[in-house]
Amino acid sequence: MANRSPAVFAVGAHPDDIEFNMAGTLTLLARAGFEPHMMNVARSNLDSNELPEEDITGIRRREAERAASVIQAVYHPPIVDDLMIFYEDRLLRQMTAIIRDIRPTIVLLPSLTDYMEDHTNTARLVITACFSRAMRHYRTDPPRAPTDQDVYLYHAQPHLNRDGMRTLVVPDLFVDISDVMDVKLNMLGCHESQRQWLDETQGLDDYLESMRQASAEVARLSPAPAGAYAEGFRQHSHVGFSARDANPLAQTLGDRVQRR
Numbered sequence: 734m735a736n737r738s739p740a741v742f743a744v745g746a747h748p749d750d751i752e753f754n755m756a757g758t759l760t761l762l763a764r765a766g767f768e769p770h771m772m773n774v775a776r777s778n779l780d781s782n783e784l785p786e787e788d789i790t791g792i793r794r795r796e797a798e799r800a801a802s803v804i805q806a807v808y809h810p811p812i813v814d815d816l817m818i819f820y821e822d823r824l825l826r827q828m829t830a831i832i833r834d835i836r837p838t839i840v841l842l843p844s845l846t847d848y849m850e851d852h853t854n855t856a857r858l859v860i861t862a863c864f865s866r867a868m869r870h871y872r873t874d875p876p877r878a879p880t881d882q883d884v885y886l887y888h889a890q891p892h893l894n895r896d897g898m899r900t901l902v903v904p905d906l907f908v909d910i911s912d913v914m915d916v917k918l919n920m921l922g923c924h925e926s927q928r929q930w931l932d933e934t935q936g937l938d939d940y941l942e943s944m945r946q947a948s949a950e951v952a953r954l955s956p957a958p959a960g961a962y963a964e965g966f967r968q969h970s971h972v973g974f975s976a977r978d979a980n981p982l983a984q985t986l987g988d989r990v991q992r993r
């Protein structure tokens with residue numbers, strides 16, 4: 734264990750949440766030597782009105798695995814059905830087991846304000862799973878020994894950079910992802926079934942284009958002119974997560990990161 738690479742864990746509620754708001758930064762951290770891990774918490778069983786649930790669940794899982802393989806990320810399978818991500822005992826014990834397995838140094842997680850409850854509930858579950866990683870009396874499902882590494886949490890932008898009340902969310906950290914935008918587009922493009930589904934249900938007429946525009950908007954919000962595309966993050970308090978206040982994401986990615 735002692736000599737393994739530090740791990741970065743990107744977690745979203747649904748397949749493609751990571752690809753929208755975190756995949757560029759995850760790619761850069763992987764290139765900087767972090768072992769990348771990816772997980773979507775929900776199975777996507779509601780992502781089709783035509784296919785049987787087991788069919789759409791299989792399709793979405795294969796798409797997510799393919800996206801993870803683009804950057805050789807370790808893929809962690811979902812644990813619950815869509816619209817059943819609640820902040821509750823069973824999921825918290827399962828999520829904490831995953832955190833103890835991965836032992837991440839950096840966690841990329843959803844915004845605490847977003848348009849969809851699955852996203853915000855995922856963020857809450859992951860926060861407490863990280864918080865309880867070292868508590869000896871907290872029993873995980875399946876059982877895992879506690880871990881004591883420092884962990885730093887970074888909340889990604891909400892979908893299309895706005896919360897549920899349409900308010901623009903301005904991040905604290907801006908990561909220039911311009912030169913890995915092709916990788917990010919490639920990863921999002923793995924989610925072929927979603928393009929059609931979002932066209933039908935939400936009028937997102939161009940799936941890839943909406944991600945590109947959201948990344949360009951974050952770049953425009955950054956304090957100093959930089960690249961054309963950026964991802965934004967807000968760092969969680971270090972209290973309960975690390976011995977000292979530090980910012981390994983900014984330290985690792987150096988000049989690519991601007992702070993507000």
Ligand SMILES: [Zn+2]
Pocket residue numbers: 746747750849852
């Ligand atoms: Zn989502």
